Amino acid sequence: MAIIIRLDKMMADRKMSLNELAERIGMSNVNLSNLKTSKMKGIRFETMNAICEALECQPGDLFEYVRD
């Protein structure tokens, strides 16, 4: 897919583990891991809002468009 999720980079910058982020945003580790590895089809605004709040970032920081 042309849209890449930069969740791992943002988490590394904030020194936050997957488990910690999952706990903060109220999501299961499995689902968050699937999101991080681009296995999900989409993301809800609600989830994106929680991630941005936890990582103190903008939605644009989480995604990158790369032409195929």
Add this chain to the structure above:
Amino acid sequence: MNNTISTSLKKRTFADMIISVLICAGALIAAAWQFVAYLSKRDPIYLSNAVYSLVIFGELGLISLILLEIRKTGKPFSKKITAKLRFMALILIAGGAMPRFSEVSTEPLTYSVSVYFDMLNILVIFAGVIIGIISEIFVYGLSLQEDNDLIA
């Protein structure tokens, strides 16, 4: 699927499952009792009743299995549930298509078996068709659920 919805679904199905298991056991006992009555009295009406009780047993048994599956997974849509619903529809259609037998005496020492096929049979067949249609709705529900599960 949302965890809260799954948990409340599991709780809601518990009482339904217990009730359906109890009625299912009752239907099996009724079927056995009717069959024993047929063996002792040789009246075909008891055999018809035994078969109808077995149909009820099959239906409620499948409903119990469906509710058990929902309790285990917390999800109402799955291939197994769709297959069980289709089987329920088949059992109802077959049960409804079976006419009711009864023995009548036409003359002294002469007996004949009469066969009834009335509106009740058509109603049961119609109920089977409706369950068959619901099973197709479950196929669509499954694809929507799979899609929803892939949205974070």
